[in-house]
Amino acid sequence: MKKGALWATLLGFVGLVGGLLALNLSVGNTPVLGLDLKGGLSVIYATQEPADAEQLVIVRDLMRGQLESFGIAEPDVRVEGENIVVDLPGVSDQASAFEALQVSGIVTLRPVIACDGLATANEAIGQATMPRADGAGTCVVGPSGGTGEVFSQGSASATISQSTGQWVVNVDLRSDGQVVWNTLAATCFNGGAECPTRQLAILLDDVIQSSPVVQTPDFPGSVQISGAFEESEVRSLARVLNRGAFPVPVEQQRVETVSATAGQDSLNAAVIAGLIGVAVMLAFMVAYYRRLSVVILTGLVVWGMTVFSLAVFVSRATNYALTLAGATGIIVAVGVTVDTYVVFFERLKDEARHGRTIRNAAPRSFKATWRTIVSADLVSLLASLILFSLSVGSVKGFALYLGLTTICDLVVFYFFTRPAVYLLSTTSWFDGDRRMPATLAPTGATS
Secondary structure (H helix, E strand, O other): OOHHHHHHHHHHHHHHHHHHHHHHHHOOOOOOEOHHHHOEEEEEEEEOOOOOHHHHHHHHHHHHHHHHHOOOOOOEEEEEOOEEEEEEEOOOOHHHHHHHHOOOOOEEEEEEEEEOOOOOOOOOOOOEEEEEOOOOOEEEEOOOOEEHHHEOOOOOEEEEOOOOOOEEEEEEEOOOOHHHHHHHHHHHHHOOOOOOOOEEEEEEOOEEEEOOEOOOOOOOOEEEEOOOOOHHHHHHHHHHHHOOOOOOOEEEEEEEEEOHHHHHHHHHHHHHHHHHHHHHHHHHHHHHHHHHHHHHHHHHHHHHHHHHHHHHHHHHHOOOOEOHHHHHHHHHHHHHHHHHHHHHHHHHHHHHHOOOOHHHHHHHHHHHHHHHHHHHHHHHHHHHHHHHHHOOOHHHHHHHHHHHHHHHHHHHHHHHHHHHHHHHOOOOOOOOOOOOOOOOOOOOOOO
């Protein structure tokens, strides 16, 4: 391979890795830390009746969406067996978190009989006094005339009306829900005894979210809800209309709180243990390989930069934060990466013992060891995939990051270590290195 191509490969890869690292650091992107490293809240929910995998996934997604709508960033919500586990790293407002998680998402539609708890004289069976979400008193409402299933899920949006300039909510009606909605709308529009206020209340888990006045008896496919709304109010109402109900009831099983101090202590211990282990290993590599150890040291720096950027991407793009188990997987992967160098360099020394020059030995050693290195890393990667698919909890984090860092090992070895050793083999860098075979040092020896 020509020097120009080798330099292009080496510098291009280092530039890419360094650029990604600089970009992440400049915008403050760091790996999202898990509960055991950052502290926070962990809640386990169990279903109150048998549920299949699809129903559990629906509950998981609804819980995650509800937490995010409450402004709780990066919630870790996952299915483990028959349970839903909610980890909230760094959460400080536990009241809001519990409020978000306790919503089951049942939306009902009820005609408003009276406001502020002043019931009419002719109350009928099914009427009830319900609280308002904004805390501004109560109202007496009639029996439920429909549920949130009349709306097309996900169709509600908060917009500004072009005619009035006010915030409104637009939502589409399902084809099979249009009759139900229009029946209720006609009842309230007429203002009879069943709905004297002409208001139709929209309730989430028996709490009134909005009670707009019905201004027309017929809605042809869509509904616009208007009023003296603030932007936050209409966005909240749109979330209510878009949110589906849990397919199965769930109940809280266990709550654990991890302090931020304990999380920081765990992180510090993991970093110190990793640094000590890496330092001891590198000291041995320097003593054993001498000048070749420069490749190991610089290669591990490039590998670490690659792992950092990948950990940032994975922890932010997926639901898997970097936990203590994941950090352990990264530390273990350092040994896997060093093994790659050992296999390559020992083959390099064997080639030299057979009388080959370093210029000739370098590419021959790579070709001879590349298949072995790929096979070894694939075994590690396959083990990680199996462990990830069969395990639960923190073991998944270990398997995930062990697998990702193993992939980084292959990439760095091919795009950095290979061209670096090739380029060094064309110089006098190894001349006089007593750890290398005598036939390896002179670059002009017969191959």
